[in-house]
Amino acid sequence: MGTLQLEVVTPDKTVVSGEVEMAVCPGIEGEFGVLPKHVSLLSALKIGGLRYRTGGKDEHVFISGGFADVNNDVLTVLAESAELADSIDTARAMAAKERAEKRIAGHDEKVDMTRAEAALQRAIVRLQLAQLR
Missing domain, CATH: 2.60.15.10 (F0F1 ATP synthase delta/epsilon subunit, N-terminal)
Structure with missing residues (x-):
């Protein structure tokens, strides 16, 4: 091919x-x-x-x-x-996911929700890919 x-x-x-x-x-x-x-x-x-x-x-x-x-x-x-x-640090990705979830759930007006949601999405994808290795 x-x-x-x-x-x-x-x-x-x-x-x-x-x-x-x-x-x-x-x-x-x-x-x-x-x-x-x-x-x-x-x-x-x-x-x-x-x-x-x-x-x-x-x-x-x-x-x-x-x-x-x-x-x-x-x-x-x-x-x-x-x-x-293979290089994804799952502990670091899990910590990033938890931080992002706390920022989103906190409903703090000072939090940039777009940025927090992107951080959450990055962490979720990293964790999903780490499971595939």
């Missing part, structure tokens, strides 16, 4: 760089799959898990928003932050 090059890059580092058989990205309009010979595409990404297959094995990466660009058998993901599912 062939492969495509996957690059997952944050402002700090390259998280994934290699040949993959396929990838599924968390687009803002829903998940979308990318196979070799995919038509050119540019999409905004939401907080979610990016799944890719290499060597017949599925791998997962946490993505905290960004953009995906597909062009000439290269999928480039420019993410605000990203981490491999």
